[in-house]
Amino acid sequence: MDPHGDHMLAWPAPPGQERTEEQWAVIAGQVRHAANKLGDPLPACLPGEPRQCGRSAQQHALAWAAELKARSHYLIEVYAPSEEAAxxxxxxxxxxxxxxxxxxxR
Known part of the structure; x- marks a missing residue:
């Protein structure tokens, strides 16, 4: 797994969409669970888990979402019946x- 977006200094929420750290942790856990269903288990480093990495729950939610997107795209590439279908x-x-x-x- 890459460094969870460490190259970005902040992950600002769009106006009116601010979430608490606890809300982001729930989202991160759900997205990570979905990604785990599509491949090898992801490393444990969400806030509060063993080997906590110190990054915010929001950073984890976005990193796991990117992982989920990549795993989904890979499944399409591998299992589509043709290149055109993929x-x-x-x-x-x-x-x-x-x-x-x-x-x-909207």
Whole structure:
């Protein structure tokens, strides 16, 4: 796993979307759990876990989300029946679903 976005100095939340450290910890745990379902277990370093790394729960939520996205994309590449099907799922279908998600929170 990479260093959880250490190259960024801050992870500002959009206005009106601020979350507490506890809320971010719940989100981080849920995303990490989902990523673990798609591959080898991720290392334990969330706040409060053994070998705590000292990074914020928000940084963990975003790092685990990136890991989940990568694992999902890899599954598409490996298991799609053709290169065209993989391109459609990882490209067109992904962008359509992302647009729907963005529209649903506005």
């Amino acid at each position: 391109g459609y799922a990882a490209g067109t279908l992904y962008r359509e679903r992302l647009a729907e998600l963005r529209a649903s929170v």
